[in-house]
Amino acid sequence: MKHLGFHTLRDRATDALGDKLTEQLRSELNGETMTDEELFSFADFNAEEAERGGYSGYSYWRSSLRAFFQNKLAVFFLIVMVAVLAFTFIQPYLPGQKDPLLIHNDEWGLPLNNIPPCEEFWFGTNAIGQDLWARIWSGTRTSLFIGFAVALVEAVVGILIGVLWGYVRKLDFFFTELYNVLDNIPQTLLLILISYVLKPGVSTIIFALSLTGWLGMARFIRNQIIIIRDRDYNLASRCLGIPTRRIIVKNLLPYLVSVITMRMALAIPSAIGNEVFVTYIGIGLPVDTPSLGNLIQTGRSLMTVPVLRYQLYFPVAILVVITVSFYIIGNAFADAADPKNHVK
Amino acid sequence: MAKYITKRVLRSLITMFIIITILFALLRMMPIEGYFENFDKMSSTQIQVKLNALGLNDPLPKQLFNFYKQLLHVDLGESNVYRKGVAITEIIADKIPISMKMGLIAMVISLALGLPLGILMARSTRTRFKIGDKLGTVFIVLIEAMPSAVYHILIQFAGSQTFIGKTILGLPMLFDAANPKSYILPLISLSIGNVAYYAMWLRRYMVDEANKDYIRLARAKGVPGGKISRRHVFRNAFVPLVQYIPNSILFTLMGSLYVESLYSIPGMGGLLVTAIKRQDNTLVQALVLIYAVISILGLLFGDILMGIVDPRISFAKKEGSR
Numbered sequence: 070m071k072h073l074g075f076h077t078l079r080d081r082a083t084d085a086l087g088d089k090l091t092e093q094l095r096s097e098l099n100g101e102t103m104t105d106e107e108l109f110s111f112a113d114f115n116a117e118e119a120e121r122g123g124y125s126g127y128s129y130w131r132s133s134l135r136a137f138f139q140n141k142l143a144v145f146f147l148i149v150m151v152a153v154l155a156f157t158f159i160q161p162y163l164p165g166q167k168d169p170l171l172i173h174n175d176e177w178g179l180p181l182n183n184i185p186p187c188e189e190f191w192f193g194t195n196a197i198g199q200d201l202w203a204r205i206w207s208g209t210r211t212s213l214f215i216g217f218a219v220a221l222v223e224a225v226v227g228i229l230i231g232v233l234w235g236y237v238r239k240l241d242f243f244f245t246e247l248y249n250v251l252d253n254i255p256q257t258l259l260l261i262l263i264s265y266v267l268k269p270g271v272s273t274i275i276f277a278l279s280l281t282g283w284l285g286m287a288r289f290i291r292n293q294i295i296i297i298r299d300r301d302y303n304l305a306s307r308c309l310g311i312p313t314r315r316i317i318v319k320n321l322l323p324y325l326v327s328v329i330t331m332r333m334a335l336a337i338p339s340a341i342g343n344e345v346f347v348t349y350i351g352i353g354l355p356v357d358t359p360s361l362g363n364l365i366q367t368g369r370s371l372m373t374v375p376v377l378r379y380q381l382y383f384p385v386a387i388l389v390v391i392t393v394s395f396y397i398i399g400n401a402f403a404d405a406a407d408p409k410n411h412v413k
Numbered sequence: 414m415a416k417y418i419t420k421r422v423l424r425s426l427i428t429m430f431i432i433i434t435i436l437f438a439l440l441r442m443m444p445i446e447g448y449f450e451n452f453d454k455m456s457s458t459q460i461q462v463k464l465n466a467l468g469l470n471d472p473l474p475k476q477l478f479n480f481y482k483q484l485l486h487v488d489l490g491e492s493n494v495y496r497k498g499v500a501i502t503e504i505i506a507d508k509i510p511i512s513m514k515m516g517l518i519a520m521v522i523s524l525a526l527g528l529p530l531g532i533l534m535a536r537s538t539r540t541r542f543k544i545g546d547k548l549g550t551v552f553i554v555l556i557e558a559m560p561s562a563v564y565h566i567l568i569q570f571a572g573s574q575t576f577i578g579k580t581i582l583g584l585p586m587l588f589d590a591a592n593p594k595s596y597i598l599p600l601i602s603l604s605i606g607n608v609a610y611y612a613m614w615l616r617r618y619m620v621d622e623a624n625k626d627y628i629r630l631a632r633a634k635g636v637p638g639g640k641i642s643r644r645h646v647f648r649n650a651f652v653p654l655v656q657y658i659p660n661s662i663l664f665t666l667m668g669s670l671y672v673e674s675l676y677s678i679p680g681m682g683g684l685l686v687t688a689i690k691r692q693d694n695t696l697v698q699a700l701v702l703i704y705a706v707i708s709i710l711g712l713l714f715g716d717i718l719m720g721i722v723d724p725r726i727s728f729a730k731k732e733g734s735r
Contacts, residue, residue, distance in 0.1 A: 253428050254436070255708045257670065258701055265689055265697070266442045342560020346671060349562060351690045369566050372574055373586070385567065389559055396558030 143401030231290025327406025334399030512680035516665025531615025
């Protein structure tokens with residue numbers, strides 16, 4: 070019996086369920102002892118009872134949220150992420166914050182460079198005397214902006230093309246061929262090439278990352294739409310003469326909301342990671358635009374000097390917190406949104 | 414099967430042609446400084462003379478035609494900045510073996526660690542506390558969620574700068590072909606992502622497979638658990654992963670852009686980064702095209718191998734299927 074552990078566990082669960090049902094039945098028939106004759110006699114027709122049906126009060130979003138909040142780890146990371154995001158955006162308006170680009174000088178006009186974390190500069194200063202605390206939050210804003218922008222483009226373009234690709238049969242061939250060509254170009258390569266050819270900047274990075282980012286989303290939406298577009302309820306809608314746009318918006322897309330959200334949640338950390346990579350190759354953002362990529366790159370070049378390592382630790386820590394939170398929340402949400410996980 | 418392969422190969426060739434054309438057109442937009450070693454010191458006439466000599470003032474279709482003609486003679490042009498006047502094919506011939514060697518060792522390591530980890534995790538899902546599964550998941554989530562750029566830096570940092578790495582193990586920060594110790598950190602960097610990847614997917618496929626009816630039957634018949642997971646579950650679960658292996662072998666040709674330049678390994682990936690940093694246009698062009706061709710070939714081999722490994726995949730187009 071020992072190696073049957075899994076199945077005995079599972080059978081125990083089934084037994085428990087069975088017991089519970091018997092229990093419930095018994096309590097419903099509470100105390101009423103019926104004779105066999107009563108049990109097997111016809112029931113009276115009751116119009117009210119007939120209307121009752123099997124409505125269970127199930128709500129998709131309520132169940133999804135409940136399943137999500139049952140995942141303690143995901144809730145923890147959600148709180149962390151909300152806190153970090155909120156702080157990132159209110160930080161410049163707090164009192165006593167410094168300008169991320171301002172070079173701090175001492176009373177003799179010499180730059181206060183490479184000062185380790187102290188009371189005046191919470192995270193220290195960098196090699197030319199800029200305040201690292203201000204730079205990190207400003208950089209986080211830049212990186213998050215890139216991430217959100219890329220995720221948004223991915224969602225909008227991906228959904229639009231995916232829906233057309235899946236729903237309009239005439240376009241299927243065209244989009245399939247287009248996909249085959251574009252999907253064969255390695256994304257890293259395109260990213261490098263675009264950043265190399267165009268002027269480095271936030272918009273270039275967003276453009277380069279968005280150029281192929283929508284492909285995966287579009288293909289995914291297309292496959293899902295093909296699976297569900299000829300289901301009976303959609304046929305019924307079509308027969309009733311409901312316009313295509315309404316079918317797509319009301320019948321098809323709600324089915325996909327959870328997965329779209331998850332893909333967007335995962336697109337954000339990946340965009341941030343790509344920014345770090347492009348900056349490392351030397352075709353990323355210019356130095357006067359602080360970003361997590363820039364800061365990590367600076368920190369990396371200083372890691373051989375033990376006293377300056379704080380310039381690597383702080384940006385890496387923030388970046389890891391943000392990316393891991395997005396990843397875990399995205400996955401937990403996808404699990405929670407799957408109706409299979411709603412029934413316990 | 415033969416028909417499917419021919420069709421698939423032809424398709425890949427067409428895709429390759431289209432992609433080379435697109436990339437070639439895109440690469441014409443590169444800043445022209447990248448064709449000269451000392452752009453700033455040259456007069457505009459000199460620049461025009463050189464551009465004419467390189468054929469860069471010709472109309473695009475003609476350039477493209479010349480480029481394909483060159484390709485047939487296995488000629489990718491000459492480097493302008495990186496090693497002036499040296500044929501690019503010659504530069505690459507030195508670099509490929511280094512990238513391949515590192516890549517292949519890393520691949521063996523990731524298979525040797527990733528597969529057992531996946532099996533252990535899958536088997537641990539059937540124990541009471543699932544400790545193995547939970548620990549493995551933490552590792553996988555960390556590696557998957559963190560941008561690779563960041564964990565490469567952390568590995569280099571932890572390995573070569575901290576007390577244990579630097580003082581006790583004596584690991585150097587940069588690669589040195591003569592020093593075996595200097596291989597350790599780049600190899601960890603190269604393989605850790607794939608260890609997580611193989612473990613994650615093998616675990617998922619094995620858990621799916623273990624819930625199938627024939628496995629339950631085998632269990633009911635009293636086949637020992639170890640035998641079930643080795644002979645039935647693992648073998649079937651491994652099939653979807655097989656298609657990544659020829660790809661991985663092929664991709665070792667290109668090396669890893671990031672790891673190679675981080676540890677200054679003189680391989681292909683590092684070469685592209687150097688070429689970009691030093692703005693050597695012809696070298697960038699040659700490398701970009703090689704990369705594109707390799708990834709197309711990778712997809713092609715993956716598809717074909719998939720068909721050979723799993724006979725259930727049918728290549729005949731079903732009637733009425735779309």
